[in-house]
Amino acid sequence: MDEQARIREIYNRLIQTRDAQQWMPTSLSHFEGQPFKALIAATLSAQTREENTNAAMANLLALADTPEKMAQLSDEQIRTAIRPVMYFEPKVRYVRDIAERVTANGGVVPNTLDELMAYKGVGWKVAVLTLAMGYGINDDITVDVHVARIGIRLGLVKPTTKQPPKVNEELKQILPRDMWPYWNALMVQFGRAICLPTYPQCQKCPLNNICPKVGVK
Ligand code: SF4
Known part of the structure; x- marks a missing residue:
């Protein structure tokens, strides 16, 4: 699987899992x-x-x-x-x-x-x-702790990249434009449900076989 196909697969699997498990919406989505x-x-x-x-x-x-x-x-x-x-x-x-x-x-x-x-x-x-x-202006990807942490684990962001604007730039170079508006909310939901900060639930993660688990012990 090439990298673009892997990214599309990551996205599709997360959308399916979010819908099936009914992950909690983020608080800001109330104010769209x-x-x-x-x-x-x-x-x-x-x-x-x-x-x-x-x-x-x-x-x-x-x-x-x-x-x-x-x-x-x-x-x-x-x-x-x-x-x-x-x-x-x-x-x-x-x-x-x-x-x-x-x-x-x-x-x-x-x-x-x-x-x-x-x-x-x-x-x-x-x-x-x-x-x-x-x-509804999505020229950038909102980067919070979930987006940054999961981006590194998935091998989408360099492990040494810390500053949110730099994480945003790295993600924008590889994520297709149609994913940008949804990436933050998806990572927040995924980061709360499965790819937890301290104990990521890799065994039950839908991305287990396509995630390099960078930095996960
Ligand atoms: S396999 Fe583990 S590290 Fe990779 S995204 Fe899933 S929970 Fe996170």
């Missing part, structure tokens, strides 16, 4: 086509477990579901709402900054990486995620 909510959720999700991001978003949106309303919340209201997420203290400032800037921009969230990354607390990953979820 809603750029402001996607941006806030992506910002809150940094270093945070999925269920805590969901809880914080539910709290926050119950108080304010538009940039204008969110900009009018007090810091204490935002703090109480987003307390479930990691590093909630700086994220209070990020939420306020985003809400105020989007409000000042007529309620429109920017749709370029550079503009988004000019916002407080918005790094490359949050910006890529926001473009993908909010606008």
Whole structure:
């Protein structure tokens, strides 16, 4: 099997397994086509477990579901709402900054990486995620710990590559374009269900016979 055929096989097997096992959708998939909510959720999700991001978003949106309303919340209201997420203290400032800037921009969230990354607390990953979820712009592949770890294990990314933008570049060179929009969510789901961080379940993995298991002990 050549490398492109192997990659297609990886993708197809994972899609089939996801559908058969009904893997949990990712939290940001709730905000597809809603750029402001996607941006806030992506910002809150940094270093945070999925269920805590969901809880914080539910709290926050119950108080304010538009940039204008969110900009009018007090810091204490935002703090109480987003307390479930990691590093909630700086994220209070990020939420306020985003809400105020989007409000000042007529309620429109920017749709370029550079503009988004000019916002407080918005790094490359949050910006890529926001473009993908909010606008359906998939010029890059969102790289998180699951995408990076599994990319190495599958032999798609060099084991020495650490920086998310570099992982993205390596993946884009070998993954067909039609997979880019779905790769992040698929890896997150697969990384939670089977290719776990510490104890990957290789014996029951649908990719067992086509995975080089790079770095797996
Ligand atoms: S075979 Fe093991 S290392 Fe490879 S993708 Fe599956 S669980 Fe991960």
